[in-house]
Amino acid sequence: MPSSEVAIITGAASGIGRALAKHYAHRGVRSVIGTFPGDPHDPEETLRLVEEAGGIAVIHEVDVRTTESVDAFAERALTEFGRLDYAVANAGILRNSPLNELSDDLWNDMLNVDLTGVLRTLRAGSQRMHDGGALVAVSSIAGGVYGWEEHAHYAAAKAGVLGLVRSVAVELGPRGIRANAVIPGLIETPQSLDPVNSLGPEGLKRAGKDIPWGRVGTPQEVADVIGFLTSHAARYVTGQSLIVDGGLTVKMRA
Numbered sequence: 226m227p228s229s230e231v232a233i234i235t236g237a238a239s240g241i242g243r244a245l246a247k248h249y250a251h252r253g254v255r256s257v258i259g260t261f262p263g264d265p266h267d268p269e270e271t272l273r274l275v276e277e278a279g280g281i282a283v284i285h286e287v288d289v290r291t292t293e294s295v296d297a298f299a300e301r302a303l304t305e306f307g308r309l310d311y312a313v314a315n316a317g318i319l320r321n322s323p324l325n326e327l328s329d330d331l332w333n334d335m336l337n338v339d340l341t342g343v344l345r346t347l348r349a350g351s352q353r354m355h356d357g358g359a360l361v362a363v364s365s366i367a368g369g370v371y372g373w374e375e376h377a378h379y380a381a382a383k384a385g386v387l388g389l390v391r392s393v394a395v396e397l398g399p400r401g402i403r404a405n406a407v408i409p410g411l412i413e414t415p416q417s418l419d420p421v422n423s424l425g426p427e428g429l430k431r432a433g434k435d436i437p438w439g440r441v442g443t444p445q446e447v448a449d450v451i452g453f454l455t456s457h458a459a460r461y462v463t464g465q466s467l468i469v470d471g472g473l474t475v476k477m478r479a
């Protein structure tokens with residue numbers, strides 16, 4: 226039987242967010258597809274995949290750097306579908322900067338998206354959610370598990386996401402609202418395919434050989450775990466962070 230549930234997903238015009246919209250379409254969960262107009266990704270392609278899977282979604286422009294924009298985004302779930310069950314703070318940026326060049330501005334710009342943007346999304350979502358909903362934030366093995374040279378600001382934001390999620394889980398537990406994080410490993414998306422700020426195609430191929438699973442992950446492999454965390458099957462799971470990395474972080478290196 227199709228579900229009547231509704232989700233908001235930031236950063237859903239590409240990568241993991243797009244794959245999550247597709248996951249929800251298969252489950253009958255209706256989505257508000259968050260798209261950031263500053264990026265070249267095509268939200269219509271996400272909508273096409275949703276409709277191909279028999280799902281329902283609307284596209285909404287959102288910039289997680291402002292509370293006003295995120296509040297309007299979450300509100301769209303109510304005006305369009307009359308309810309909100311799941312809020313997924315997936316939007317993120319990745320920038321490379323050696324510590325010596327990591328100015329206050331670069332630091333603040335990063336945290337404004339990757340940490341405060343997550344707070345804005347979880348806050349706006351939970352305020353509009355009926356009791357019994359679920360929140361998920363996307364962290365990273367960079368910061369969530371490891372350090373990463375020349376990415377201190379990104380790692381700090383992604384580590385901060387974990388403390389944020391744990392505290393929100395404790396605070397919203399009495400309302401029956403769960404909050405969890407996923408910690409993706411190396412996943413092939415526009416972010417990781419960027420050779421300047423991340424590994425790029427060649428770097429991903431090389432790194433994949435050292436992962437126990439033998440390759441980097443797909444966006445769908447992360448999205449399906451977010452789907453699990455926003456499902457009845459995870460109804461007693463809250464305040465947790467689930468690593469999705471093909472075994473990368475448990476492999477001992479001599």
Ligand code: NAD
Pocket residue numbers: 235236237238239240241242260261264266287288289290315316317318319338363364365366408409410411412413414415416417444
């Ligand atoms: P992606 O670049 O395809 O997705 C990020 C999305 O965030 C994009 O659609 C982008 O437009 C959006 N975005 C950027 N700035 C925004 C803003 N100010 N407001 C709203 N949206 C904005 O890459 P992805 O890998 O799918 O990233 C999704 C999440 O996964 C990010 O939080 C990222 O840090 C995290 N992550 C990715 C990997 C990986 O290997 N790809 C690993 C760990 C964590």
